[in-house]
Amino acid sequence: MSNMFCYQCQEAAKGVGCSKIGVCGKSADVANSQDLLIYVVKGIAVYGEKLRELGQTDKEVDKFVVDALFTTITNANFDRANIIKKVQKGLEIRDELKAKLIKAGVKVDGATSSSWLSKFMEIIGLGAKEEVKLADAAIFNADSLDQLNEKAKTVGILATENEDIRSLRELLTYGLKGMAAYLHHANNLGYDNDEIHAFMEKALVATLNDELGADDLVGLTLECGKFAVDVMALLDKANTESYGHPEVTKVNIGVRNNPGILISGHDLNDLQQLLEQTKGTGIDVYTHSEMLPAHYYPAFKKYDHFAGNYGNAWWKQNEEFEKFNGPILMTTNCLVTPKKSYKDRVYTTGVVGFDGLTHIHEDENGKKDFSVIIEQAKKCEAPVEIEKGEIVGGFAHNQVMAVADKVVEAVKSGAIKKFFVMAGCDGRVKSRNYYTEFAEKLPKDTVILTAGCAKYKYNKLDLGDIGGIPRVLDAGQCNDSYSLAVIALKLKEVFGLEDINELPIAYNIAWYEQKAVTVLLALLHLGVKNIHLGPTLPAFLSPNVAKVLVDNFGIGGITNVDDDLKMFLG
Numbered sequence: 001m002s003n004m005f006c007y008q009c010q011e012a013a014k015g016v017g018c019s020k021i022g023v024c025g026k027s028a029d030v031a032n033s034q035d036l037l038i039y040v041v042k043g044i045a046v047y048g049e050k051l052r053e054l055g056q057t058d059k060e061v062d063k064f065v066v067d068a069l070f071t072t073i074t075n076a077n078f079d080r081a082n083i084i085k086k087v088q089k090g091l092e093i094r095d096e097l098k099a100k101l102i103k104a105g106v107k108v109d110g111a112t113s114s115s116w117l118s119k120f121m122e123i124i125g126l127g128a129k130e131e132v133k134l135a136d137a138a139i140f141n142a143d144s145l146d147q148l149n150e151k152a153k154t155v156g157i158l159a160t161e162n163e164d165i166r167s168l169r170e171l172l173t174y175g176l177k178g179m180a181a182y183l184h185h186a187n188n189l190g191y192d193n194d195e196i197h198a199f200m201e202k203a204l205v206a207t208l209n210d211e212l213g214a215d216d217l218v219g220l221t222l223e224c225g226k227f228a229v230d231v232m233a234l235l236d237k238a239n240t241e242s243y244g245h246p247e248v249t250k251v252n253i254g255v256r257n258n259p260g261i262l263i264s265g266h267d268l269n270d271l272q273q274l275l276e277q278t279k280g281t282g283i284d285v286y287t288h289s290e291m292l293p294a295h296y297y298p299a300f301k302k303y304d305h306f307a308g309n310y311g312n313a314w315w316k317q318n319e320e321f322e323k324f325n326g327p328i329l330m331t332t333n334c335l336v337t338p339k340k341s342y343k344d345r346v347y348t349t350g351v352v353g354f355d356g357l358t359h360i361h362e363d364e365n366g367k368k369d370f371s372v373i374i375e376q377a378k379k380c381e382a383p384v385e386i387e388k389g390e391i392v393g394g395f396a397h398n399q400v401m402a403v404a405d406k407v408v409e410a411v412k413s414g415a416i417k418k419f420f421v422m423a424g425c426d427g428r429v430k431s432r433n434y435y436t437e438f439a440e441k442l443p444k445d446t447v448i449l450t451a452g453c454a455k456y457k458y459n460k461l462d463l464g465d466i467g468g469i470p471r472v473l474d475a476g477q478c479n480d481s482y483s484l485a486v487i488a489l490k491l492k493e494v495f496g497l498e499d500i501n502e503l504p505i506a507y508n509i510a511w512y513e514q515k516a517v518t519v520l521l522a523l524l525h526l527g528v529k530n531i532h533l534g535p536t537l538p539a540f541l542s543p544n545v546a547k548v549l550v551d552n553f554g555i556g557g558i559t560n561v562d563d564d565l566k567m568f569l570g
Contacts, residue, residue: 289456
């Protein structure tokens with residue numbers, strides 16, 4: 001085995017995988033610890049799935065599984081000590097679940113409940129009689145940190161020798177990681193769905209089952225797409241019922257003269273708590289990267305100190321965080337290794353972690369105390385202005401449906417010839433400038449539908465409008481790709497079409513990490529075909545698995561802007 005092996009993001013070294021240190025900055029020790037955490041979660045799922053069949057569920061266990069999966073997503077947690085603590089906690093949870101299963105009368109690893117009641121129930125046919133076949137993930141033990149370290153080196157991606165099975169297991173796992181991220185945010189707002197948890201356990205267990213072949217795993221991966229739609233719908237409901245439906249909004253990208261706090265990531269609950277705690281302090285709050293769409297929600301517009309958006313996509317934070325002057329709160333990924341010059345101003349919360357950064361924990365009621373950030377902000381200079389102007393967003397499904405007649409008429413009249421879904425992620429490789437050039441060269445009778453930080457490649461371009469309809473319609477965060485799907489399905493209904501692929505919509509999506517995988521699986525479940533992914537196809541797709549996606553769904557890559565425009569426009 002190599003020092004590490006990770007190929008879950010688009011920046012996998014040489015398009016193959018990171019084997020010494022992650023391009024993201026994570027060390028081999030962190031990568032291996034994350035692999036071990038996933039392995040432990042799979043062991044938890046072995047018992048959790050069986051207990052669920054017996055009618056026993058545990059919300060705390062569900063929460064741990066979701067948070068653990070989210071912890072291992074790209075650019076979220078680089079704190080090895082924190083990850084090892086989660087591994088140790090996971091082993092405790094796993095063994096507690098095993099004890100519950102034994103107590104319920106199920107034979108586990110040769111053991112069963114010794115109580116006379118369980119034995120009596122088994123005799124009369126009311127008790128569970130089968131013996132649970134245990135994978136190593138459900139039974140291994142480690143008595144020391146050294147043993148955990150050694151175990152971590154043996155349970156990573158390459159532990160699955162068959163390339164195609166490995167590819168499908170990882171594709172499924174990455175879909176689950178993205179689902180966990182979205183479910184985490186919904187849970188923080190008090191929304192949940194037990195069926196999603198059940199599927200996550202089922203899928204995790206399946207990745208341990210050597211009897212499952214490629215066809216079985218393909219089926220599970222497509223089923224993951226169904227639950228990906230469900231989890232994005234759940235988060236959409238959580239966000240809109242908590243904060244109102246997004247509205248078309250102009251967002252200031254300049255600065256004010258007050259000290260500021262910059263909040264990045266995706267968690268709207270964290271933002272709400274920060275805005276409440278900064279009222280009347282003389283401190284302004286700015287969004288960064290994926291937090292930009294918070295400005296579209298009506299509930300946040302009541303805060304006079306909610307100043308605007310500062311900067312661009314996640315990968316520019318090394319430059320922009322330095323110029324901001326005030327403290328920065330990272331609520332989710334993507335975190336870039338902070339420079340010494342501003343490291344003392346970066347705080348983490350939720351699943352985010354980095355050695356040496358102050359972490360803001362929540363109490364038993366889910367409340368967080370941001371006073372240490374607020375006090376530091378009071379001593380800081382106002383942000384350095386890096387740009388001026390406004391950007392427009394808020395075109396989620398409810399808003400677009402409100403002007404659906406206008407959109408439909410523009411299509412029928414020929415004013416709008418085609419929509420291009422350019423959702424997804426941004427990243428640091430220069431080849432992503434393709435998306436800026438693509439947007440600039442699109443004909444004036446086309447409209448871009450976007451969500452996620454991919455928007456930063458073109459949301460500040462002056463692309464104009466079509467009869468008052470902006471040529472860039474930003475639905476929001478990456479999870480708001482759900483809005484784009486809802487819009488497409490509504491247009492399909494309005495035009496009386498049998499197939500969503502008959503719509504004048506093309507999909508040219510940029511991907512980076514695992515939430516993009518979840519969105520892709522959701523689109524495939526909805527029947528969308530001929531999706532193009534860039535700037536490169538995922539390294540975790542083996543040639544055979546890639547062929548399945550190409551043959552069945554028309555998945556393709558990108559080449560150059562001029563040739564791709566000819567292909568998309570026919």
